[in-house]
Amino acid sequence: MHFALLLPAALAVGHSSALSITLTPEPNPPDFGPNVFLLNPGTEPTDVDKRLEQIYETNRDWSFYSQFGEHRTAVLLMPGSHNLDINLPYYFSVIGLGRNPGATVVMPGVWNVGLRVDEQQNWMACNTFWRSIENLRMAMDNVDWFVSQGAPLRSVIIDGNLTLSGPAPDWSSGGCIANSKIQGNISMGTQQQWYTRSTAMYPYPWSAGAGSYVCVGCQTIDGQPYANSYNWDADRAQSSHTGLSYTDAPEVFAEKPFIFVEGGKYYLRIPGVTNSRWGPDWESGSTVSFDRVYVARSDTATATAINEKIAAGVHVVFSPGVYILDRPIVVNHAGIVLLGLGYATLVPSFAGGALVEVGNVDGVRLAGLMLQAGPTTLATEALLRWGSEGSTYAGQPGNPGFIYDLVARAGGPDFSAVGTKYFVQINNGWVIGDNLWLWSADHCSRNAQARCIPQRYVDTALEVNGEHVQMFGLSAEHTNKDIVVWNGEKGSTMFYQAEFRYTMGLKSDPGSWTNVSRSAGYRVNAFDHKAVGFGVYAVVAPLADTSVMEPIRQDGGMLGIVVKHPATYTFGMKDINCKNWNSSWPVESKISCKAWSDSSGTCLDLEVG
Numbered sequence: 001m002h003f004a005l006l007l008p009a010a011l012a013v014g015h016s017s018a019l020s021i022t023l024t025p026e027p028n029p030p031d032f033g034p035n036v037f038l039l040n041p042g043t044e045p046t047d048v049d050k051r052l053e054q055i056y057e058t059n060r061d062w063s064f065y066s067q068f069g070e071h072r073t074a075v076l077l078m079p080g081s082h083n084l085d086i087n088l089p090y091y092f093s094v095i096g097l098g099r100n101p102g103a104t105v106v107m108p109g110v111w112n113v114g115l116r117v118d119e120q121q122n123w124m125a126c127n128t129f130w131r132s133i134e135n136l137r138m139a140m141d142n143v144d145w146f147v148s149q150g151a152p153l154r155s156v157i158i159d160g161n162l163t164l165s166g167p168a169p170d171w172s173s174g175g176c177i178a179n180s181k182i183q184g185n186i187s188m189g190t191q192q193q194w195y196t197r198s199t200a201m202y203p204y205p206w207s208a209g210a211g212s213y214v215c216v217g218c219q220t221i222d223g224q225p226y227a228n229s230y231n232w233d234a235d236r237a238q239s240s241h242t243g244l245s246y247t248d249a250p251e252v253f254a255e256k257p258f259i260f261v262e263g264g265k266y267y268l269r270i271p272g273v274t275n276s277r278w279g280p281d282w283e284s285g286s287t288v289s290f291d292r293v294y295v296a297r298s299d300t301a302t303a304t305a306i307n308e309k310i311a312a313g314v315h316v317v318f319s320p321g322v323y324i325l326d327r328p329i330v331v332n333h334a335g336i337v338l339l340g341l342g343y344a345t346l347v348p349s350f351a352g353g354a355l356v357e358v359g360n361v362d363g364v365r366l367a368g369l370m371l372q373a374g375p376t377t378l379a380t381e382a383l384l385r386w387g388s389e390g391s392t393y394a395g396q397p398g399n400p401g402f403i404y405d406l407v408a409r410a411g412g413p414d415f416s417a418v419g420t421k422y423f424v425q426i427n428n429g430w431v432i433g434d435n436l437w438l439w440s441a442d443h444c445s446r447n448a449q450a451r452c453i454p455q456r457y458v459d460t461a462l463e464v465n466g467e468h469v470q471m472f473g474l475s476a477e478h479t480n481k482d483i484v485v486w487n488g489e490k491g492s493t494m495f496y497q498a499e500f501r502y503t504m505g506l507k508s509d510p511g512s513w514t515n516v517s518r519s520a521g522y523r524v525n526a527f528d529h530k531a532v533g534f535g536v537y538a539v540v541a542p543l544a545d546t547s548v549m550e551p552i553r554q555d556g557g558m559l560g561i562v563v564k565h566p567a568t569y570t571f572g573m574k575d576i577n578c579k580n581w582n583s584s585w586p587v588e589s590k591i592s593c594k595a596w597s598d599s600s601g602t603c604l605d606l607e608v609g
């Protein structure tokens with residue numbers, strides 16, 4: 001913390017421009033290190049093309065190395081027109097460096113591929129995670145984007161159609177489009193669910209099956225808002241499943257920070273807070289020179305060095321890589337941006353506390369990071385904790401905290417047990433999430449039929465204690481206790497996808513099980529809460545090899561939604577689905593009630609599909 005010690009305390013915690021004078025400026029242009037390709041407009045030189053092709057060939061399939069390896073890559077495109085062919089593999093982002101998406105145009109190259117994610121092995125896109133396209137225009141007749149969770153299209157313009165999966169029997173479990181304009185038609189293909197926000201587009205062509213298609217603050221190509229598809233004053237008739245919801249624009253929102261280049265210098269653009277805005281925002285915001293942005297590299301950066309920069313008011317861009325951190329990243333400075341590129345991944349090598357700790361400060365933005373649980377021998381309490389436990393810090397609607405494109409995971413690459421009590425715990429008010437995937441892994445490097453040895457010890461994916469916390473596009477899966485617990489008033493979730501865990505763990509090791517009864521897919525202890533477009537599932541046999549793994553078992557079965565007060569469900573929740581994928585399973589291995597009320601001790605809604 002030596003920067004802070006050099007400065008008067010008032011300056012060190014404030015948002016002062018005087019600070020920049022006393023700091024050594026960061027290099028501009030920065031050195032992003034070996035995992036970033038910086039491409040100029042035009043056609044790629046053959047050697048770059050070959051290297052990109054090689055990354056694709058090595059990292060495209062479902063093998064351990066591809067899916068759970070340590071490779072991380074970002075391709076940054078200078079503004080202008082590019083002829084480019086990239087089929088995006090695992091842990092790979094293509095990002096335009098213009099001031100807005102229109103400034104960087106991608107057209108197909110010699111192979112006529114352009115940018116895409118196409119058909120996967122076994123015709124299944126359900127493992128197609130961890131890749132993104134951001135801040136550019138695709139001048140293509142059609143873009144194939146056959147993905148599942150953790151794979152957003154963000155701030156893009158697509159001139160033609162967008163196809164989101166191959167034909168059946170392809171299976172896909174996406175996905176996210178945010179702050180974009182899709183000028184052609186959208187084909188949902190086999191997508192079980194999809195979250196879209198603040199995008200100009202044609203309507204979803206049909207409704208989802210068991211899952212939900214949700215559009216938040218979307219508009220037509222001509223800029224007309226899509227009307228809200230439900231009425232908050234109506235009763236629970238609207239909590240039954242439609243699979244297709246349009247919702248009002250967020251009352252308070254700001255888009256994800258991004259990088260642009262002008263005159264050979266790099267800048268961080270921090271979009272402004274807007275109110276009830278429909279459609280994309282590619283204009284608002286403030287600009288920070290990279291003189292005040294530290295570019296961390298996994299081969300050199302330490303948690304201590306990163307924390308010193310943050311304490312001095314310097315923003316941090318994490319170059320693609322895996323960062324093993326020996327202490328928490330602490331954000332106690334207002335307005336700080338932490339921006340990961342190419343699925344930059346942070347892993348704790350310490351016990352207790354949280355991997356990332358945000359203090360009682362406004363306007364902090366976390367974007368594009370993957371937070372990964374460490375060994376259970378050193379378990380953390382949370383991977384991200386926003387506000388100290390017991391904090392009553394209310395936050396500010398004029399300057400909320402934001403979390404964008406966050407992946408938190410436990411298990412996958414690991415060969416020994418991993419854990420964290422919570423993936424994310426939010427104690428402060430006015431924190432807003434956009435596209436989060438909180439994943440206790442259901443398949444791992446040592447996987448066989450969803451065994452996922454070793455064990456993952458995650459109690460709860462998300463716990464919210466602050467007021468006015470809002471989640472847009474939340475996926476949370478396979479935790480050992482309640483998947484989401486929401487205690488703060490005036491919260492909301494627009495789009496939720498959740499799956500209970502499949503098994504207790506190894507049949508031969510009951511001592512390692514987490515025995516609970518009636519765990520919830522989504523528990524609301526607050527009274528005032530809004531929820532739209534939910535799909536909560538129990539997936540049991542035959543995914544788990546029951547000769548080795550003990551199927552999930554809970555006395556009384558699992559509960560889809562649990563509310564304290566019946567009115568919270570009746571008036572606050574719209575388009576909710578709960579489904580048992582195999583209804584032949586015994587009651588203790590599936591969802592027994594769609595919506596349960598704690599105060600009345602009754603099942604309010606039995607409609608489990």
Ligand SMILES: *[C@@H]1O[C@H](CO)[C@@H](O)[C@H](O)[C@H]1NC(C)=O
Nearest residue numbers: 141142160161184185186187
């Ligand atoms: C775009 O989608 C429309 C409607 O599905 C279809 O008629 C048209 O052929 C598609 N265009 C291309 C280039 O795929």
Ligand SMILES: *[C@@H]1O[C@H](CO)[C@@H](O)[C@H](O)[C@H]1NC(C)=O
Nearest residue numbers: 509510511512513514515553
């Ligand atoms: C969980 O329950 C099983 C019986 O169903 C028991 O054998 C086991 O010891 C329990 N595990 C723990 C950690 O309590």
Ligand SMILES: *[C@@H]1O[C@H](CO)[C@@H](O)[C@H](O)[C@H]1NC(C)=O
Nearest residue numbers: 540541542543582583584585
């Ligand atoms: C559903 O569960 C029953 C009972 O265990 C089993 O026999 C059947 O194979 C399962 N079906 C599917 C499609 O998983």
Ligand SMILES: CC(=O)N[C@H]1CO[C@H](CO)[C@@H](O)[C@@H]1O
Nearest residue numbers: 159160161183184185186202
């Ligand atoms: C590119 C394309 O095919 N666009 C069409 C999408 O669908 C609408 C009707 O819903 C047509 O008017 C567009 O031409």
